[in-house]
Amino acid sequence: METKSISRRDLLKSTGVLVVGFSFFGTAARALAQGEGLSVDGMDPTVLDSWLAISKDGTVTVFTGKVELGTGVVTALAQIVAEELDVSFNKVYMDSGDTDKAVDQGVTAAARTIERGGVQLRQASAAARQELLKLASTRLDSPVDKLTVTDGVVSVIGSPSKKIAYGDLLGGKRFNIKIVAAGVGWDMKVAPDVPAKNPKDYKIVGKSIPRVDLPEKFTGEFVYSQDASVPGMLHGRVVRPATSISAPASIDESSIKNIPGVVKIVREGTFVGVVAETEWAAIQAAQALKVTWSEPTLKMMSGPNEVFDYLKNTKSFKDNVVTNRGNLDAGFSQAQKKYEATYYWPFQLHGMMGPPCAVADVQGDKATIWTGTQGPFRTRDSIARMLNIPPKNVHLLYREGSGSYGRLESDDVAEDAALMSRAVGKPVRVQWMRADEHAWDPKGPAQLTTVKAGVDAQGNVIAWDFMDRSFPWSESDANPLLASSQIGMKPTGAGFLNGAGGGGQIYTFANQKVLAADIPWVQQGQWPLRTSNLRAPGDLARVFASESTIDEIAADQHVDPVQLRLRYLTSDKRISEILVATVKKAGWTDRPSPATASTGDKVTGRGVAVANRANTMTAAVAEIEVDKTTGDVTVKKITLGHDCGLIVNPDGLKNQIEGNVLQAVSRALLEEVQFDSTGQKNLDWNSYPVIRFEQVPDLEIVLIDRPDMQPLGGGEPSIVPVTAAIANAIFDATGARMRQVPFTPQRVLSALKA
Amino acid sequence: MARISLKVNGKSRVVEADPSTPLLYVLRDNLSLHGPRFGCGLGQCGACTVLVEGNTMRSCMLPVSAAENKSVTTLEGLGNVAHPHPIQAAFVEEQAAQCGYCMNGMVMGAKALLDKNPHPSVSDIKRSLNSYICRCGTHLRVIRAIQRVSNSSVKA
Ligand code: FES
Ligand code: FES
Numbered sequence: 001m002e003t004k005s006i007s008r009r010d011l012l013k014s015t016g017v018l019v020v021g022f023s024f025f026g027t028a029a030r031a032l033a034q035g036e037g038l039s040v041d042g043m044d045p046t047v048l049d050s051w052l053a054i055s056k057d058g059t060v061t062v063f064t065g066k067v068e069l070g071t072g073v074v075t076a077l078a079q080i081v082a083e084e085l086d087v088s089f090n091k092v093y094m095d096s097g098d099t100d101k102a103v104d105q106g107v108t109a110a111a112r113t114i115e116r117g118g119v120q121l122r123q124a125s126a127a128a129r130q131e132l133l134k135l136a137s138t139r140l141d142s143p144v145d146k147l148t149v150t151d152g153v154v155s156v157i158g159s160p161s162k163k164i165a166y167g168d169l170l171g172g173k174r175f176n177i178k179i180v181a182a183g184v185g186w187d188m189k190v191a192p193d194v195p196a197k198n199p200k201d202y203k204i205v206g207k208s209i210p211r212v213d214l215p216e217k218f219t220g221e222f223v224y225s226q227d228a229s230v231p232g233m234l235h236g237r238v239v240r241p242a243t244s245i246s247a248p249a250s251i252d253e254s255s256i257k258n259i260p261g262v263v264k265i266v267r268e269g270t271f272v273g274v275v276a277e278t279e280w281a282a283i284q285a286a287q288a289l290k291v292t293w294s295e296p297t298l299k300m301m302s303g304p305n306e307v308f309d310y311l312k313n314t315k316s317f318k319d320n321v322v323t324n325r326g327n328l329d330a331g332f333s334q335a336q337k338k339y340e341a342t343y344y345w346p347f348q349l350h351g352m353m354g355p356p357c358a359v360a361d362v363q364g365d366k367a368t369i370w371t372g373t374q375g376p377f378r379t380r381d382s383i384a385r386m387l388n389i390p391p392k393n394v395h396l397l398y399r400e401g402s403g404s405y406g407r408l409e410s411d412d413v414a415e416d417a418a419l420m421s422r423a424v425g426k427p428v429r430v431q432w433m434r435a436d437e438h439a440w441d442p443k444g445p446a447q448l449t450t451v452k453a454g455v456d457a458q459g460n461v462i463a464w465d466f467m468d469r470s471f472p473w474s475e476s477d478a479n480p481l482l483a484s485s486q487i488g489m490k491p492t493g494a495g496f497l498n499g500a501g502g503g504g505q506i507y508t509f510a511n512q513k514v515l516a517a518d519i520p521w522v523q524q525g526q527w528p529l530r531t532s533n534l535r536a537p538g539d540l541a542r543v544f545a546s547e548s549t550i551d552e553i554a555a556d557q558h559v560d561p562v563q564l565r566l567r568y569l570t571s572d573k574r575i576s577e578i579l580v581a582t583v584k585k586a587g588w589t590d591r592p593s594p595a596t597a598s599t600g601d602k603v604t605g606r607g608v609a610v611a612n613r614a615n616t617m618t619a620a621v622a623e624i625e626v627d628k629t630t631g632d633v634t635v636k637k638i639t640l641g642h643d644c645g646l647i648v649n650p651d652g653l654k655n656q657i658e659g660n661v662l663q664a665v666s667r668a669l670l671e672e673v674q675f676d677s678t679g680q681k682n683l684d685w686n687s688y689p690v691i692r693f694e695q696v697p698d699l700e701i702v703l704i705d706r707p708d709m710q711p712l713g714g715g716e717p718s719i720v721p722v723t724a725a726i727a728n729a730i731f732d733a734t735g736a737r738m739r740q741v742p743f744t745p746q747r748v749l750s751a752l753k754a
Numbered sequence: 755m756a757r758i759s760l761k762v763n764g765k766s767r768v769v770e771a772d773p774s775t776p777l778l779y780v781l782r783d784n785l786s787l788h789g790p791r792f793g794c795g796l797g798q799c800g801a802c803t804v805l806v807e808g809n810t811m812r813s814c815m816l817p818v819s820a821a822e823n824k825s826v827t828t829l830e831g832l833g834n835v836a837h838p839h840p841i842q843a844a845f846v847e848e849q850a851a852q853c854g855y856c857m858n859g860m861v862m863g864a865k866a867l868l869d870k871n872p873h874p875s876v877s878d879i880k881r882s883l884n885s886y887i888c889r890c891g892t893h894l895r896v897i898r899a900i901q902r903v904s905n906s907s908v909k910a
Contacts, residue, residue: 070853070890210849217854218842218861220789220829227788260755260772279783280775283795353793353801353889354855403853403890434794651849655895659852662891685798685887693880696893 043103045181045188048131049174050103051124052081056171058152060085060092065105065376066117067097070403071715072211072652073113079648080118083204084125084197085132086149087166097376097398106185107375107409107477109533114648114711115614116186123191127179130194135169199646199707206707208651213400225372225399226357226431233359234263235279236420236430237286239272242439243679244296244527245486248272255290265289266423269487270526273420275428283433298527302677304346304446307529311448311469316517320497323505323514331463331511335454339552344740345447345541347673350534351690354402355437360417361427365389367418372401373411378477383418386484405663406533410442410475415483435683440482442475443673444534445498445521449545459557461568464512466503468542471521472496475532479524491523495531502542502720504549506575506612507568516542528673528680535660539613539720540667544741547609547724552737555593561608561728562588569610574643578617578704579610582641585702586621593732601629604636605733609724613717616644620661620718622725623697626733628752631745635665635695635726641702642718645709656715657701664722666691669742758822762787763831773819777811778802780818781828789829789858793887800859800886804828810866829858832865841865844902850895856888864900873904 043050043063053061062081068074078092085092095101105117129149136154137144140162148157155163179191199205216222247270256262261277262285272291276282301307332338358371360383367387373379376396384391401408417430432440447470454463472495475481480489503514516538521531554564562583569576588606595605603626610619619641625634638661647653670689674681682688727738736751760767762785769784776795781787781804793801795814802814805827833839838846841864851857860883867874867882874882879897888896 070851070855072852210846211851214849214851214854215835215838215842215846217851217857218829218845219832219834219838220787220858221835222854223788224791224855226791227782229786278772278775279779280772351889352855353799353853353887354791355793400853402855431792434796434798655849655852655892658894659891662893663889666891684796685794690887690889691891691893692887693884693893693897696880699894 043101045103045190046178048124048127048177048179051121052128054166054170056167058087058091058165058167060087061095062092062121063095063102064117064121065097065102066113067108067374067376067398068213068400069108069374070400071656072649073108074213075209075211076114076648076652077118077121078212079204079207079209080122081125083202084122085129085152087152089204089209091152099376099380099394099396102376104185104377105188107378109374109406109409112186112713115713118648118711120188120190122196123194124179126194126196127191128175131175131177132166132169136164139164139169202707205648206650208649211652223399224354225370225401226354228359228370228399229429230359230361230427233427233429234275234277234424235282236273236275236417236428237282238416238430238432238436239274239286239289239291240436240440241293241679242435242528242683244298244300245270246294246296248291249294250292252290256285256288259285259288264424266420268419271419271483271486273416275420275424298522298525300527300675300677300679301529303675304672307347307446308344308448311446311519314519316469317494317520318497318518320500320516320518321513322500322503322516323512325509326511328463328465328511328513332454334456335463336457337455337556339453339549339556341451341549341552341739343449343541343545343548345449345544346741347446347529348444348534348667348671349438349441349673349688350405350407350444351441351688352402352404352407352437355432355434356401356408356411356413357429357431358411358414358417359427359429360414360421362387362418362422365393367394369394369396369414369418370399371396371411371414372399372404372408373414374404374408375411378409379411379414382481382484383415385480386415386487386489387418387422405535406537407441410481410532412440412482415481419483419487438683438688439528439680440530442473442530442532444537445471445531447498447538447541449541451545451549453549453553455553455557459559461553462510464504464507464509466514466546468503468516468538468545469519470498470516470538471531472498472518473532474521474523474525474530485524486526495521495523499538501613502539502546502611504546506571506610508570509568528675535663536613536716536720539611540664540723543609543611543720544723544727547721548727548737551593551607551728551731555731558592560590560592563590565610575610575612575617578641578643579619581702581704582619582621582639583608585641585700586639588621593728594735595732602627603733605729605731607725607728607730607732609721609728611717611720613720614713616642616712616714616717618642618717618721620721620725622722622729624726624729624733626730626748628734631748631752633669633726633730633743633748635669635697637698637700638665638722638725639700639702640718641704642714643704643706644712644714644717645706646711647703647705647714648711650703653703653714654701657718658699660715660719661699661722662691662696664719665695665697665726667742668723668726672742758818760821760826761823762826763828769818771818773817775818776814777804777816777818777821777826778813781813787828787830791855791858793855798887799856800863801856803859803862805862805866808869810862829861832861840906841868841903844899847902848895848899850899851892852890856886859886860888860896864903868900868903872907874900
């Protein structure tokens with residue numbers, strides 16, 4: 001594979017396209033650039049050489065634990081490095097997600113990568129620039145403050161002939177200096193003492209530089225995790241029914257004896273898989289294999305309603321109070337009018353386009369893994385635990401998979417491949433089938449949200465009591481992955497809170513409480529109702545509830561819904577500014593909802609919502625049409641406003657916003673995981689539909705750029721306000737309130753009757 | 755196992771495969787053509803699309819034996835990074851992808867559409883690509899990329 005990537009890089013170098021994700025240096029060259037004595041437990045973050053290397057020709061290689069997930073983030077990170085070092089963008093090469101070479105910067109979760117990982121790389125680059133200027137000062141015999149850098153060449157201000165290139169200052173040698181690095185993962189502070197460039201001088205950051213990974217993705221030359229291949233590799237498939245699983249009582253080997261090329265049935269604990277010589281043989285064998293499962297100890301729930309009852313009636317194990325102001329009882333006792341409603345959000349899929357895939361080669365006490373994980377170090381450590389070998393014996397090489405939206409933080413397939421490779425002593429490639437992924441995707445959890453509000457005689461909102469009830473992520477950092485749990489490894493933690501943003505804490509009300517309750521859930525369930533982080537975890541449901549409530553109050557008080565919001569959006573002017581800019585772009589006219597009732601079958605409406613996710617401010621205006629006879633909702637247009645501080649790559653950001661908005665429309669109108677006591681029902685794209693071309697609305701984007709701020713998480717926050725904006729638009733069109741997602745024709749019809 | 759003769763991207767190829775194997779796995783595993791991708795194996799998503807005698811086919815549903823001696827075109831048959839097909843170039847111009855996993859289907863679907871209708875309207879594009887899924891939500895850019903090809907062929 002390395003050989004192939006060299007030729008690819010050479011080919012592409014000639015066309016001026018930068019390659020990401022492949023090592024043309026290889027480990028040996030890394031040792032050359034960084035010196036011997038590499039730490040085997042990942043790189044030492046206090047050594048500058050752990051972060052980057054400069055070769056003789058001036059190429060900058062950045063070693064990063066952050067990985068490209070299809071969001072363009074690695075291009076943006078390369079821009080940040082090029083900017084800080086003053087080298088041209090195409091001299092920066094990102095060596096990404098190799099656990100033998102990179103510092104552990106924590107998992108790549110889209111919204112945090114620029115905000116945290118970007119600042120880490122910026123500071124490491126600033127430290128490198130500082131050191132390069134020091135070296136140049138000696139060589140050019142000129143004080144540092146008389147030096148300037150253009151495209152990696154340091155020269156003396158006023159005498160441009162006195163110059164030296166980075167490559168000549170350092171080429172192929174180590175920096176050999178220590179920097180400050182405190183904390184771990186994405187919270188690590190890197191070289192915080194080194195001054196970085198003034199954003200006013202930015203030339204590369206802020207530009208729409210084309211994505212480095214895209215050209216190959218349109219030609220078939222890009223190598224995904226699904227394309228990883230090593231000599232002598234066999235093919236494996238997993239056997240997992242779409243329901244609670246338990247140990248197999250018996251496996252009928254004769255059921256696959258007529259499929260040629262089957263190598264082995266792998267069975268360990270409740271894990272069953274098949275290894276074969278060809279992919280097609282493995283697929284057929286996994287489908288045909290007759291397994292009789294023993295009675296599962298974990299009962300599937302009877303359906304979504306049982307989940308909502310359980311959410312309602314089960315005591316939380318942790319109440320996360322995010323806002324508590326004034327006195328709620330006093331507020332409600334003064335209220336003239338009270339509002340109360342409950343909102344329902346279903347289990348939803350990440351729905352990766354390509355089922356996950358990994359290649360594992362386990363030989364004795366060593367393992368090499370090629371996979372698309374969002375957390376290279378988390379997956380490495382999990383596999384090491386499962387195989388009972390030291391983490392340093394597992395070498396994980398990142399290969400990008402299909403877009404995953406949080407799903408590949410729990411990179412289950414890599415363990416499946418490792419387990420099967422160990423069983424046959426050969427490298428094994430495992431890809432999940434579509435039904436495996438629909439059933440075993442660790443889903444975005446269901447939520448049940450109750451909002452109570454009180455308004456005084458003057459129409460002021462004086463009481464706000466918000467309670468979200470949801471499940472923690474059963475599949476999260478501390479816990480073993482699926483195969484590990486199938487061979488008996490136990491969970492180590494209670495899981496991770498499904499977020500607490502979006503409960504109306506953006507508003508300032510006199511008496512206000514916002515609470516997110518953690519309801520106990522099966523940890524590491526060997527059942528389809530596993531949970532994990534799905535894009536902007538939990539915020540969509542909470543904003544659906546809080547922004548519907550604000551809208552309901554505005555309508556009831558005969559106030560324009562934007563005007564009512566602005567009264568209470570006093571905590572941060574960025575949020576009122578994005579709201580105002582967005583409604584202006586959408587051509588919003590000041591009037592209360594609902595719209596004057598029209599008489600036809602098809603009615604139109606507009607709705608608005610606003611949100612703050614991790615300090616990125618967003619607002620959405622939805623324009624929709626409802627067919628009152630069928631209940632069909634058509635989203636005509638979304639206007640989306642977005643303020644994430646400093647914008648690194650405007651077109652890249654717009655691409656992300658477009659994708660998030662369309663995914664939001666899809667989740668609002670179409671998506672719900674269905675199951676009953678026998679198992680999950682939607683196991684393909686027909687039974688779990690997602691948005692298609694004919695349902696795609698027009699989209700207008702409003703960006704506010706703030707060069708005086710740090711870059712914040714971009715893109716993902718734009719998924720948050722869309723559901724609520726659509727729900728409010730349905731009310732505007734029809735006078736009917738939607739309380740449950742998705743807004744299927746049936747639910748719209750019953751809301752119209754209510 | 756049988757020896758099967760194929761005509762892929764203009765070249766004759768002979769493969770050893772079980773005749774029931776879907777063409778997708780033969781292209782990917784026997785011929786190392788990774789443009790067509792496995793998305794569902796059910797004919798529902800379009801990630802595996804190839805052209806057989808100029809028509810789009812879901813290669814996950816087509817036994818390799820049924821493609822014998824027919825002309826098969828994969829994404830690789832259109833162009834490469836050094837020499838892209840105008841459709842591929844337009845997709846780059848519009849930055850019309852995120853993860854790119856669905857892009858084989860989008861580009862091949864666009865090719866089949868433009869071959870039949872060089873100047874499609876937005877609703878023509880939406881209709882003809884409606885059976886192709888993109889989970890990342892790049893639809894609007896895909897539409898713009900196809901319009902870009904169509905507009906430049908007006909000038910040509
Ligand atoms: S993989 Fe063939 S249509 Fe989805
Ligand atoms: S770009 Fe990711 S599925 Fe289309």
